[in-house]
Amino acid sequence: MDWIQRLKDLTVDDIIEWIEYMGTFGPLPGILVTMAEALLPFLPLIVLLVANATAYGMWQGFFLSWIGTTLGAAIVFLFFRLFGARFSSYLQRRYPKAKVMFRWLEHRGFTPLLIAYSLPFTPSALVNIMSGLSTIPIRMYMVALSLGKAFLVFTITLVGHDLASILRLPMKIVLIIVMFIILWLLGKKWEQRYNREEPKED
Secondary structure, three states, rough: HHHHHHHHOOOOHOOOOOOOHHHHOOOOOHHHHHHHHHHHOOOOHHHHHHHHHHHHHHHHHHHHHHHHHHHHHHHHHHHHHHHHHHHHHHHHHHHHHHHHHHHHHHOOHHHOOOOOOOOHOOHHHHHHHHHHHHHOHHHHHHHHHHHHHHHHHHHHHHHHHHHHHHHOOHHHHHHHHHHHHHHHHHHHHHHHHHHHOOOOOO
């Protein structure tokens, strides 16, 4: 469809122009543009994040983008958690492998979710839906979502806001790698703690 293709082809300048047009609403447009990507996953997330960093500055752009992407993903998750129970049951009856996948996600899902949300090319819309259809605890999901999106948004915002600085100071790349490793280790620790607290099945 033409309108979908037009949205896919949005540029940083297009987004900045819209943000400036909606300037009377303060920071709200910066939240809405990134929240929309969770609802319309064909939108170019990297373009939206770079546009926010350019329009609002690095730190405010990061904060607004993080709020928007996290809220958008949480809305999709909660929608499928509230209204997708029958569909989840159907999938697990119709496709036995789906039942295995859901069970794996519910028992080992924190670290995979954390990593999935930290990477820019993960199909996050599918992750949101599958998480909502599973019975993964909401608290676990929200922590993985918030931390993963924070890392993703910070990395893209940092690179997109001042790529020349990244090239001049390769230590920033090392910092990003170290942050990712720390995030992964925290994810494993949280997952192990959750598995210890989870009551054993009879």
